[in-house]
Amino acid sequence: MTIQASTAAAQFDPESVTTDDSVVRVEGICKRYGAVEALRGIDLQFERGKLTTLLGPSGCGKTTLLKIIAGLIPATSGQIVINDRVVTGPGPERAFVFQDFALMPWATVLRNVGFGLELKGVAEGERNRIARNYIEQVGLQGFEDKFPHELSGGMRQRVGIARAFAVNADVLLLDEPFSAVDEQNRRKFQEDLLRLVEIERKTFIFVTHSIEEAVYVSDRIVLLSPRPGRLARIIEPRIDRSASPDEIRRDAAYLDVVEDIWQSLRHYAE
Amino acid sequence: MALMSQETKLALPREAPTTLEAIRLFAERRRSFWVVLSLACLFTAWEIAGRIPISYAFPTFSDTVAAFFEMVGDGTMIRAYFLTLQPLVLGVVISALCGIGIGILMGLSDKAEWLLAPVFIVLQAAPMAALVPLVTFIYGIGLTAKTLAVIMLALPVIVLNSYKAVRHVNPSLVDMCRSFQGSRRQQIFKIIIPDASPVLFAGLRLGVAAGFIGVMLAELLITPTGIGDLITYHRSVANYAHMYAAVASIIAVSTLTLAGLQWFETNILRPEKRRK
Numbered sequence: 001m002t003i004q005a006s007t008a009a010a011q012f013d014p015e016s017v018t019t020d021d022s023v024v025r026v027e028g029i030c031k032r033y034g035a036v037e038a039l040r041g042i043d044l045q046f047e048r049g050k051l052t053t054l055l056g057p058s059g060c061g062k063t064t065l066l067k068i069i070a071g072l073i074p075a076t077s078g079q080i081v082i083n084d085r086v087v088t089g090p091g092p093e094r095a096f097v098f099q100d101f102a103l104m105p106w107a108t109v110l111r112n113v114g115f116g117l118e119l120k121g122v123a124e125g126e127r128n129r130i131a132r133n134y135i136e137q138v139g140l141q142g143f144e145d146k147f148p149h150e151l152s153g154g155m156r157q158r159v160g161i162a163r164a165f166a167v168n169a170d171v172l173l174l175d176e177p178f179s180a181v182d183e184q185n186r187r188k189f190q191e192d193l194l195r196l197v198e199i200e201r202k203t204f205i206f207v208t209h210s211i212e213e214a215v216y217v218s219d220r221i222v223l224l225s226p227r228p229g230r231l232a233r234i235i236e237p238r239i240d241r242s243a244s245p246d247e248i249r250r251d252a253a254y255l256d257v258v259e260d261i262w263q264s265l266r267h268y269a270e
Numbered sequence: 271m272a273l274m275s276q277e278t279k280l281a282l283p284r285e286a287p288t289t290l291e292a293i294r295l296f297a298e299r300r301r302s303f304w305v306v307l308s309l310a311c312l313f314t315a316w317e318i319a320g321r322i323p324i325s326y327a328f329p330t331f332s333d334t335v336a337a338f339f340e341m342v343g344d345g346t347m348i349r350a351y352f353l354t355l356q357p358l359v360l361g362v363v364i365s366a367l368c369g370i371g372i373g374i375l376m377g378l379s380d381k382a383e384w385l386l387a388p389v390f391i392v393l394q395a396a397p398m399a400a401l402v403p404l405v406t407f408i409y410g411i412g413l414t415a416k417t418l419a420v421i422m423l424a425l426p427v428i429v430l431n432s433y434k435a436v437r438h439v440n441p442s443l444v445d446m447c448r449s450f451q452g453s454r455r456q457q458i459f460k461i462i463i464p465d466a467s468p469v470l471f472a473g474l475r476l477g478v479a480a481g482f483i484g485v486m487l488a489e490l491l492i493t494p495t496g497i498g499d500l501i502t503y504h505r506s507v508a509n510y511a512h513m514y515a516a517v518a519s520i521i522a523v524s525t526l527t528l529a530g531l532q533w534f535e536t537n538i539l540r541p542e543k544r545r546k
Binding site: 070071072089090091092094095096098100102104105106115116118119120167 | 440442443445446447448449450451452453456460461464465467
């Protein structure tokens with residue numbers, strides 16, 4: 001009884017999981033495209049094992065910030081620190097999931113999922129074994145030998161996610177991964193993502209423009225304001241994830257957070 | 271009872287298929303049916319036009335086929351192709367290798383683009399037939415001049431298409447490769463070239479077709495050799511069936527070469543295209 005109580009207390013004590021365990025630190029990031037200022041003085045920390053969403057209206061630079069963290073775009077000033085090391089380019093501790101899936105149309109699902117490992121020179125047998133494991137994790141078993149054009153949009157993004165998981169990075173960066181997926185599949189997808197967050201214990205940084213999606217999946221939401229992109233607010237929804245997905249979507253706390261964020265963003269809407 | 275009547279309804283067309291239905295089914299199963307049908311129509315029209323005759327110098331299809339087999343039989347056709355294929359194959363192979371190489375380089379490097387793109391754009395726009403006499407003036411009438419004529423026509427098309435192919439590679443795929451720490455080499459060979467290959471191959475097909483134009487220009491303008499000689503000679507002695515046989519044979523060889531390239535591309539390089 002006492003043991004049970006103490007584990008429960010540990011689970012709900014925020015201090016036990018937030019003791020300066022940041023995997024990714026964004027320090028004073030600015031980005032200019034010629035005369036256009038895309039991002040101004042962004043300082044952020046991302047904790048291990050948490051899912052953080054970058055949310056904001058279009059033009060707030062959320063995708064730019066994600067790509068700077070990924071090392072795909074250089075920052076004009078400021079630095080990205082990952083596991084206490086300053087990084088300037090892409091690295092093995094980060095994996096990216098693309099909005100348009102970025103699957104190789106000439107390769108099968110199996111080869112696409114194992115492609116990150118293929119680039120690292122992992123032997124074929126080993127990488128196919130790992131790839132098959134993650135194909136099963138995202139629910140695509142039986143589709144290993146299909147080509148991307150034979151899959152639906154939702155299934156293609158599952159391939160993209162499996163590929164990011166396969167390289168076993170600490171940090172997963174997801175750039176509007178569900179925006180090209182239809183609404184029904186999107187919900188299923190969000191539920192599956194939460195299950196994967198639970199199992200994989202990785203740090204997720206997630207970009208979306210959907211408030212509901214952000215509140216539903218996130219531990220923490222970073223609101224950005226546009227032109228230039230700046231930090232506006234940081235919100236921690238603290239939603240009880242043990243409830244069923246339908247209950248969460250009808251939960252008063254969930255709806256309050258959605259409304260709260262909408263109030264902060266509504267004056268940016270045209 | 272209802273089930274039985276349905277069964278008989280289903281079974282009926284299978285028991286007694288009309289000829290028309292049989293043809294339709296066959297055509298659905300084999301795409302080549304339409305190719306054969308289209309060619310049959312063309313050859314029938316040719317035969318009729320030859321029999322009218324629309325011109326004294328226009329032989330019938332059957333005469334042309336007979337002349338073709340006669341020339342194959344006495345070896346003139348084979349000797350002619352032996353001569354024509356030398357500058358053609360040499361020129362096309364050189365153009366393909368150099369063209370794809372230069373084109374990819376121009377696509378990958380801004381400096382190479384800056385240096386070479388204007389040259390090839392001018393070359394592609396230039397009416398090459400007008401430059402053939404210049405080539406003869408410098409290199410004489412031998413194999414070199416003829417190979418050069420093939421290269422002059424084939425190379426710019428292949429270079430410019432390869433360059434465009436590389437420039438239009440999906441940038442998201444390149445980012446993907448970078449995000450997984452792919453080296454520049456891996457990026458080029460595992461992403462850029464495979465993604466560019468459909469356009470690269472389209473350029474290669476156009477280049478090979480231009481190569482055929484080049485070799486015929488060379489054989490008709492520089493000195494008559496090979497197929498060009500057969501055409502010129504039989505025209506001069508009014509052997510029109512033989513002349514048409516030579517012309518038709520080079521068209522057939524060109525078409526088959528291009529079809530072969532297409533087959534190679536869909537079956538060897540891009541296996542996903544076979545599945546629709």
